[in-house]
Amino acid sequence: MATVIAELFAFVVVVFVVVRYVVPPARKAMAAQQKAVAKQVEEAERSREELAAAQSTYDKSVEEARTEAAKVRDRARAEADYIGDEMAERAEQDVARIQQRGEDQLGTERKQAVRALRREVGQLAVRLASRIINEALTDESRRGATIDRVLDELEGMSQPESSSSTPTRGGLLQGVSRDSLSSARERLEAELDGADEAARITLGDELFAVADLLARERTLGRHLADPAIPASARAQFVDGMLGQRLSAPTLETLRELVRGRWSKPADLLDAVETLGREALLTVAEADSTIDRVEDEVFRFGRILDGDTGLSALLSDATATPERRGSLLDAVLADKVTPTTLKLLRHAVRSPRGRSLYVVLEELATLVAARRDRSIARVVAPAPLSDAQRQRLEAVLAQVYGRDVSLQIEVDETLLGGLVVQVGEDLIDGSVSAQLERARQGLPQ
Numbered sequence: 001m002a003t004v005i006a007e008l009f010a011f012v013v014v015v016f017v018v019v020r021y022v023v024p025p026a027r028k029a030m031a032a033q034q035k036a037v038a039k040q041v042e043e044a045e046r047s048r049e050e051l052a053a054a055q056s057t058y059d060k061s062v063e064e065a066r067t068e069a070a071k072v073r074d075r076a077r078a079e080a081d082y083i084g085d086e087m088a089e090r091a092e093q094d095v096a097r098i099q100q101r102g103e104d105q106l107g108t109e110r111k112q113a114v115r116a117l118r119r120e121v122g123q124l125a126v127r128l129a130s131r132i133i134n135e136a137l138t139d140e141s142r143r144g145a146t147i148d149r150v151l152d153e154l155e156g157m158s159q160p161e162s163s164s165s166t167p168t169r170g171g172l173l174q175g176v177s178r179d180s181l182s183s184a185r186e187r188l189e190a191e192l193d194g195a196d197e198a199a200r201i202t203l204g205d206e207l208f209a210v211a212d213l214l215a216r217e218r219t220l221g222r223h224l225a226d227p228a229i230p231a232s233a234r235a236q237f238v239d240g241m242l243g244q245r246l247s248a249p250t251l252e253t254l255r256e257l258v259r260g261r262w263s264k265p266a267d268l269l270d271a272v273e274t275l276g277r278e279a280l281l282t283v284a285e286a287d288s289t290i291d292r293v294e295d296e297v298f299r300f301g302r303i304l305d306g307d308t309g310l311s312a313l314l315s316d317a318t319a320t321p322e323r324r325g326s327l328l329d330a331v332l333a334d335k336v337t338p339t340t341l342k343l344l345r346h347a348v349r350s351p352r353g354r355s356l357y358v359v360l361e362e363l364a365t366l367v368a369a370r371r372d373r374s375i376a377r378v379v380a381p382a383p384l385s386d387a388q389r390q391r392l393e394a395v396l397a398q399v400y401g402r403d404v405s406l407q408i409e410v411d412e413t414l415l416g417g418l419v420v421q422v423g424e425d426l427i428d429g430s431v432s433a434q435l436e437r438a439r440q441g442l443p444q
Contacts, residue, residue: 021238040135072437146416147380147388154420154427173234177267180260181274187256188275191249192282198284199249201342206250208346214269215352221265224258231259277343277363281370284339294367296340298375298407300332301360314348315356321349369403378408379419396422 212222224234235255235350243251255273262268284290304311310331314324328348332341347359368375376396378384382391389406396404400422420427 028443088349092429147382147384147418151388151391151395154399176261177263177271180257180262181267181271183260184253184256184271184275185278188253188279191253191281195249197286198281199247200279200286202247203249203253203378204276204283204342206246207253207272207279208350210246210250210254211269211273211276212350214272215350218265221269225262225265225268227261227354234258260281273346273350276346277366278370280339280342281367284337285370289337289339290367290371292337293340293343294364294371294405296336297343297360297364298369300336300340300344301357301364304356304360311356315351325349364407371403371405376406377421378406379411379414380408381410381412381414381416383410384408392418392420396420 030430048210188203191203196202200282214224223229224237226234235258238254238258239251242254246254254272257268257271257275260268261269281290284293304314313319313327316324325345325348328345329341333342336344343363344360347363351359364375376392378392389408393404393406398408418427
């Protein structure tokens, strides 16, 4: 009995130990295993759904790719057809263009051949004409006849509009500058009215000195011609700077100049120089030597034409103005009037970047204008007879409405006819010019 009880007690203890310490962990392990299995089943189900969705997306993408591929294929076929048609059209156009170019080139070559033939024939005709004319015009009477023929043509010219303005710097002053110079010239005439020779010379010399000052001091010239500065202020500036150095007539003339309006500062400088020349020319007018002054200026220009060495020395920019003036004095001492010497000395000392020939031409034109005459530069193949000179003077006076002074040069290369230049007007009636025009008119 005790044995049964002991075995029973041992069995109960074993059961208690199993229930108390073995069953709970086993249950927990089984529950964890069940959860793990359930989670795996759930993940497997989710994976299956994702796979199905991916398969659906794949199938849809494949279908879209097939559709797009079909569209691309159709567009490619359409573009290929278009390119083929375009290339065929371009090929046809290129063929037509090449054909047209060939026809044009043939036409051009044909025209060039005809033009070349005409040019050669024309050149031959001009050469033969030149030879015949050269032989024909060796006779002085025939040369004279060509001059008379030009005079006949000049007599048929209409009278141009005349201008009352005195030329300066080749007539380049325009607009307000010309008006300002005209006003200053009136002031100059008023200051010279009744003045003696000494006062006129002083006025001319002082205006030349002011011109030299403005040529050296460009800033001063820009200030005196600046339209932004009131005219009264410019006049006061002249009074303050030069009032103690200039005579009253010169100062008043200069005030009138700076009160005017000028297109550019160089116009003011040109005007001062012009009025200085005119002041000295009034001296020649007063002592009746104006004709001689004109002749001396012209002859001096011809001297320079024939003596390039002297011209180079008088135009040498590296020499001082005093040295050039001294050379001029040595060349012309006691050979020209004092007025001519003063005018030429200023021209040589202050060319202001201009050629000496240009300055002399301006001076000669101004002298002629003071006499109410124009200068006509005439080039003839032979010396003109007195009758021809008188006739040419009369014709030009009729054409221009005023007396014209002739400056005649002889150039045998003209063959015949005349070349007449009055200011900017050029009348070329020479035989050589006619032959040249004929030559230039040939096909090129």
